[in-house]
Amino acid sequence: MTDRPIRVVLAKLGLDGHDRGIRVVARVLRDAGMEVIYTGLWQTARHVARAVADEDADTVGISLLSGAHLTLVPDLIDALRAEGVGHVPVVIGGIVPDGDVPVLEKMGVARVLGPGTTLERIVGSFRELAAASRAGQRR
């Protein structure tokens, strides 16, 4: 499995339909050579966790602009563990108030990328996290 392209699952969690950002991110990650599985809108935590397991993803990116992150992200972390993919790093994008970032990190979120994050930094973050996750898996 050396040099297998990075596989990323991207998902919209909950009812929020704001998908302009996540679709731009999907295109950019694809252009950067990653394999992107975008699950689409209105996903439940369990659906996303199953997609991460089924797709053998290196990382998972969640977009949330609904303000429901403190309810839905813990559900996701639990669901990933239940699917046996609790080690896959979770990236959150969208609107997260500054004060909530450490709360999410404590829950196990690897990175929160807020508004204004450059596409370059987004690509870099997914690369680093995938590499770290693979290295962790090999150990």
Add this chain to the structure above:
Amino acid sequence: MATFDTISGREIKPFYTAGDLPNPNGSDGAPGVPGVPGAFPFTRGIHADMYRGRLWTMRQFAGFGSAEDTNQRFRFLLDKGQTGLSVAFDMPTLMGLDSDDPRARGEVGRLGVAIDCAADMQRLFDSIDLARVSTSMTINAPAPILMAFYLVAAERQGIAWDKLGGTLQNDTLKEFHAQNEFVFPPEPSVRLAVDVIEFCARHAPRWHPVSISGYHIREAGSTAGQELAFTLIDGIEYVERALQRGLKIDDFAPRLSFFFNAHNEFFEEIAKFRAARRIWARRMRDHYGAKNEASWRLRFHAQTAGCSLQAQQPGVNLIRVAYQAMAAVLGGCQSLHTNSMDETLSLPTEESVTLALRTQQVLAHETGVTSTADPLGGSYYVEALTDELEKEAETYFARIAEMGGVVRCVESGYFRREIASAAARYQREVESRKRVIVGVNDFIEPPQPIPTHKADPSVEPGQIERLRTLKAQRDPAKVAAALDRIRASAAGSQNLMPAFIDAARLEVTVGEMMSALADVLGRYKQTAGWW
């Protein structure tokens, strides 16, 4: 390096002359003369006296928490001099789910107000006279049901439906293109929208039963030309469907209304509004044979561009909003929402929403832009842009017709792909700093946090509790009968509004009615071609 194309990618010349004036032999008037405001084709505005006669309606979109919370915000805004109300519903309501639905977890009352039933709607407008205030409701897939709640709330205030003024967004087509709050497949979605148009034409003649919206299309990343074209072609689709029902054009066209984005590109935005009026007037008169001048006039609400707001240096957003609002006014809007500076971070605070409203009041009372109609009429540049946008829209109309029409293009994902390509192009331009965004990719400063609105965690459990109590107090046999009637009407071809209104009177909830509808109409799944 400076760029000389618009944010929509339109190339701009160093200067414009009389040679750029459109329609040398067009119906606007003499060569190069754009006609007068208040006369066909209304390029220069729908009234001759424009804002001298009446200012636009200052209408701030508001809603959060429980019906009481939002009622309080409404009264605060009316006290501050706002002239119309605009309801923001929470995500579960927008998706037609009750507050106690497991899928609603964490989202009840968060991005808008939670409304489950007619009693909630009644509390939302407590002590607000529905005969005097004009109310706009941003709701789409469940729009007919929320309209039924509003009609029942009015009934309970003792107000006749023909006294009600306001607007129901009820534009399900753009949900498929951009806003993503669709529930049913495209065909039944359009049918439901037309049910409201038909019902209001007969029973609530002062109400605008649809607000054909480009706002969300633009927010999703479209160009100005796409926003214009996709909105108007959606409008034409509703017109066609209403005519197929046997309605006469002049029975409903005067109550159609539109909703556009007011984005950063100042002159192109003004030209977009002017082009919209001209295209619509010509269609209504020349193609549909409308005789009533009111049918020719395109009326629109504008909202400044939410997607142009930045989280960095939020105070700068005040300046963006002010310019965008001026473009909307110079473009001849009938009502306007100005975004608050903190809306990239959370729902707005009372302070920031007051500043947003004050921005409109300064425009209206201090700048003098309201003193004459269409002050930019005759500008070589603006007239040339107006003409270019009109041509661009006509090109899109032809392409959409070739591909089988609006519903086919929804199903094939055409609209979504067009919009997504424009959004990706724009983002790359920002990334490469071809486009400078103040505070984001230039003129950067360290973050300075500002106070933001905090959601009240007791809202969700409170709303769920109230809903459970309400459900327990109803007569289950009557509720079941009301839902059966909805299913039966949906299976046939009757207008569904009477069944929704009767159910609303019994406090049947939005979630119950939507799920009865889904039993018959099905739910729409996104298809692969959509990305």
